[in-house]
Amino acid sequence: MNYNFTEIEKKWQERWEKNCSFKAQNGGEKEKYYILVEFPYPSGSGLHVGHVRSYTALDSLARLKRSQGYNVLFPMGWDAFGAPAEQYAIKNHVYPANMVSDCIATFKAQIKSIGSSFDWSREFSTTDPDYYKWTQWQFLQFYKAGLAYKDEKEINWCQKCKTGLSNEDAAGGVCERCGSETTKKLKNQWMLKMSAYADSLIEGLKDTEFLEKIKTAQINWIGKSVGAEVDFKLKDTEDTLTVFTTRCDTLFGVTAMVLSPEHSLLEKYKDRISNYEEVQKYQEAAKKKSEIERTDMTKEKTGVKVEGLKAINPVNDEEIEIWISDYVLAGYGTGAIMTVPAHDDRDYDFAKKYNIPIKQVIAKNIVGTGDSAIKEDKPFTDREVVIAAIKHPEEDKYLCVKNKKFEWINFVIGGIENGESVLEAAQREITEETGYTDIEIEKELPFIYFDNFFARHKDVNRHITCHTVVGKLKSLNIIERSKEESDLQEVMWVTKDELIETLNTEAHRYDAKRVLEDREVYTEDGVHVNSGFLDGLNKEDAIEKMLEFLEENKCGRKTTNYRLQDWIFSRQRFWGEPIPMVFCEKCGWVPVPESELPVILPDVPSYEPTDNGESPLSTVEEWVNTTCPTCGGHATRETDTMPNWAGSSWYWIRYMDADYKEGIASMEAMKYWGQVDLYNGGMEHATRHLLYARFWNQFLYDQGIVPVREPFKKRVAHGMILGENNEKMSKSKGNVVNPDDMVKNYGADALRTYELFIGDYTKDAAWSENGLKGCKKFLDRIYRLQNKLNSEEEYSKELESEIHKTIKKVTDDIETMNYNTAVSALMILLNSFDKQSSISRKDYRTILHLLNPIAPHITEELNEICGLGEEFTKSTWPAYDESKMVTASYEIGVQINGKLRASILVSADEAEESIKEKAFENENVKRYIEGKEIVKTIIIPNRIVSIVIK
């Protein structure tokens, strides 16, 4: 039986349009439900199968919710400002607006062809003056609140696009649009004070149901870090050099200061800096480097010592050298750091290269466990000891001693006696304990550490300060040890590889690790040493105490820093919303009066960005020259435009009341629709768009313009549709699938069904045309099912329970966006229907209704031609009855010692005794339990019987 899906689809799409079937009402009795899918950029390449996936998924949910009696807002619009349209305009010398409206028309027709139930009465484009009037108006609100300001700033500059980029758009030093490397350029820019909302953006996440990974991505992006600012006096000046640190407790370990090359103090004291030329050379080199080069962590650090300037450490008045290096970022913290090479890997690298001293201020603090755990009731003794890691003269082995009584294996260890140096003590102990005399100590490891334990052999607690030396034997010359020593321990040689496993105590293993890795810097926590009033404290207490000190002495304060910076809001582009500000020689920057909005974007002779970094708008003199709203004198318009993120930062609000003339939307409409219940979009927008939009909305809320603080209740992200070869679809790879072709060849319903069936909605999935054919086949079988129709009006007895189960399954699955299993459940139900000789009219109508959100056209058609009832767009979703879902009998498995050995048929209400009996009667079960003792029998109703035998 053939049917013309193209005609059927056309017929229903026209009918829905004529009846305004999907128009949402503002207000009314019904409960509201707001479903939002990110509006597309109407590019010339048309709709992608990826769009089809998310639009269809949310469309199915929208259709379900409507059928369940919700007032569903499911709108669509166009995000049409920005680079792609402009690029196209430059290339083809056409006015972007014309191109945009052509693309919108194509996109819209394509979206309609897949049967999406969008409420087109609320459609708009961000490029409509009626829309961007309000984008501009909102910018003025930011300005009035002091959150929009103009600032001379080093911005990310893309040579190729000839425009400034926000930090977000130039992440990693790469231009988001063209992929080329960005450089820095000093420009006067409009900024939005997003940093003021950093904490609020973190806090607000608590009130949302975003995916965990989206929340973490946002928190990482904001990058909150709590620490302190510390003021170092600049020697022989009145100035101070302020640094930001999260570890003010290491202040006693500071051995240098490092400034970013851009630091302002350098310019100020250039007369004092004796090597200023060298400094300047480095500054220029740093400026030329791209962000990528500067932040490449694999490359060696570089820097220049600033001769003639010194800083004074506020805790001990030590004079400290000052350096510049590009590993210190100008834009974070104060653009200067204090260097603690002993406890920071980056500082260590820098210090090693330039011979900056390394000073230990934190010592590892080992605390014994088990037999060595401290005993509270025993006395404590303090000791200074030396531990000697001594190498064999020829082989790669280390000298150890084994305690005969306790079987401990250790390096040679011994107390340092009064007046003795560490090296002398080591020499003496080695000869005493092992008899070897020809010893060469190479060095003492720079860091001491502490070991706290209960010494069983002496029955006291010990707190020992450990000094470690490394060396070797020059020969195996040996003298006889005292009897006492030779009775107590034997000498042994342990190979390098076995050392760590062989040594008994954590302290010796720590030494072994240090010796073998030849490391000096240890960033692990411990207790403070060489730190005056912090000695003996742990990290947390030391930070607190140091903060107290800094504040008392007025040389520092607790501070929080964020990675998130203010939003650079200017673009030197033509195709964007004009920023509604004018500059007057007398009055400075003056906002365009709200009554004069919108500031219409004029056409320009050339869309090309200019070489001098000005927007093409600057060439339209009659537009640029205007009068000052304040004094009436001559003024010029701001010629930069807004970034393309601006229009998408409030579009969901406009959908609530798209024709409203008095504001962004009426308060009544905004209160009615409230939050977006479900917002779908790609993972690529998890940080930027979502943060901008939340920031914008939180601001509007604080101004009393919108009624909710967090705009989106729940955010979900769809997975990508990959090409048949499992790679991202792209023209160059030739694996692009055009949805139009699929609609033409298989029908919109088949395409929809397939894209929902393809796999987990949130994960990427590879396209398969065979899979699509399979879904077409499924719909064909649904179509042919009409031949089995009898005249019964109730559910068929044989199918009733399965139908109820399927209603529940499909309802739950669509609501939780598990579309693939919803489709599969319907396939299973169809298989059951097909096994029957005939099906009732209610059976058929129900499967059609359940399938309707997924394949709306063919189900409506079948419902109509078979005269089964009202259109599904006007019908109430089928209800299920839990009590009818139980099956009369079912099979359950029987396990013996955890292995499945049989399955038995039991009835729904069968007693446990009877189930047990049936299990034991089974032939295969009998075989296994014969002659064995039955330890226990576990019966889990509806699931399994588990028999344990011995």
Added chain:
RNA sequence: GCUUCUGUGGCGGAAUAGGUAGACGCGCUGGACUCAAAAUCCAGUGAUAGCGAUAUCAUGUCGGUUCGAGUCCGACCAGAAGCACCA
């Protein structure tokens, strides 16, 4: 390096709360219909052994908890994404 996520047949993927692993679909094999093909229908399809009942193995690897682990715990391996010289 840090954070997050993911590892199941030839493939896409199922498996509420730990309870018969591999649903459903694709592909493949065989058969029916047909002069033939397409379409459709029927049967089979994790691996190994066996005619078969059945047995052994199997959810990245190794351990653990449990009558029972894809699912819980620990360690590791692999891949993906995000952040990254952020002091």
